[in-house]
Amino acid sequence: MGELTKDLPKPMVQVEGKPVLEHIVTSLRDYAGIKDFFIITGHCAEVIEDYFLDGTKWDVAITYGRQEVADGTGKAPDLAQSWIGADSFILIYGDILMQPQLFAGLITAFDSDGVISVKRGENVSHGGAVVFDQEFILECIIEKAAPGTVSSPWYNAGIYGFTPKLFNYTARLEKSPRGEFELTDALSAMAADGLKIKGYEIKGNWVDVRDPEILEELNRAK
Numbered sequence: 001m002g003e004l005t006k007d008l009p010k011p012m013v014q015v016e017g018k019p020v021l022e023h024i025v026t027s028l029r030d031y032a033g034i035k036d037f038f039i040i041t042g043h044c045a046e047v048i049e050d051y052f053l054d055g056t057k058w059d060v061a062i063t064y065g066r067q068e069v070a071d072g073t074g075k076a077p078d079l080a081q082s083w084i085g086a087d088s089f090i091l092i093y094g095d096i097l098m099q100p101q102l103f104a105g106l107i108t109a110f111d112s113d114g115v116i117s118v119k120r121g122e123n124v125s126h127g128g129a130v131v132f133d134q135e136f137i138l139e140c141i142i143e144k145a146a147p148g149t150v151s152s153p154w155y156n157a158g159i160y161g162f163t164p165k166l167f168n169y170t171a172r173l174e175k176s177p178r179g180e181f182e183l184t185d186a187l188s189a190m191a192a193d194g195l196k197i198k199g200y201e202i203k204g205n206w207v208d209v210r211d212p213e214i215l216e217e218l219n220r221a222k
Contacts, residue, residue, distance in 0.1 A: 009044045011094030015218045020095055020209050025058055027100035032107050034090060035060050038080040042067045072180030074173045081167050093158040099204035106200050110161035114197040117157040119206050128156030128184050138197040141184040157202050
């Protein structure tokens with residue numbers, strides 16, 4: 001996002017007059033019945049914390065954790081481990097927008113060790129290529145595969161459901177060749193150990209607000 005996020009966390013860029021993160025919070029509230037949130041902040045953390053405060057304005061309860069070292073998505077969830085306790089939970093990246101009604105389907109699909117949302121037809125070289133078995137159960141995730149090297153049509157959409165079993169695997173993560181702890185490595189390890197992580201195909205609108213061009217297109221469309 002360049003200059004757009006110099007003094008602004010990317011989840012706070014605005015789409016239709018509201019931060020992306022606000023769209024996420026209200027969608028999960030209204031369509032997944034979630035009222036308790038743990039928001040993990042980093043760059044310009046106070047912008048998010050000062051905007052949402054304790055969540056009362058949105059009729060939700062918000063707790064925060066700061067990732068002081070930006071060392072990847074794999075360790076970020078650990079900040080919420082004690083808050084989550086024995087509960088299952090939804091995890092979503094802060095720059096993802098999805099048709100709100102689809103969150104209800106994600107909740108319905110979540111009846112095993114986990115669920116991973118995927119989108120068909122995206123360029124998997126931009127993110128994670130997700131490989132499933134014949135029953136649509138996760139086998140592995142291949143991050144930013146070179147074009148033409150992966151046959152899977154499934155793109156990791158960045159929205160998950162987990163049980164606390166996830167933390168057994170994030171605790172054992174080692175840094176990837178990119179020098180980061182990757183959440184997707186934890187998922188691949190879970191699958192290798194026989195845990196069932198179901199796929200959930202997003203058949204409606206979904207977008208990764210990853211660059212200024214996409215942001216401009218979203219705001220121009222309305």
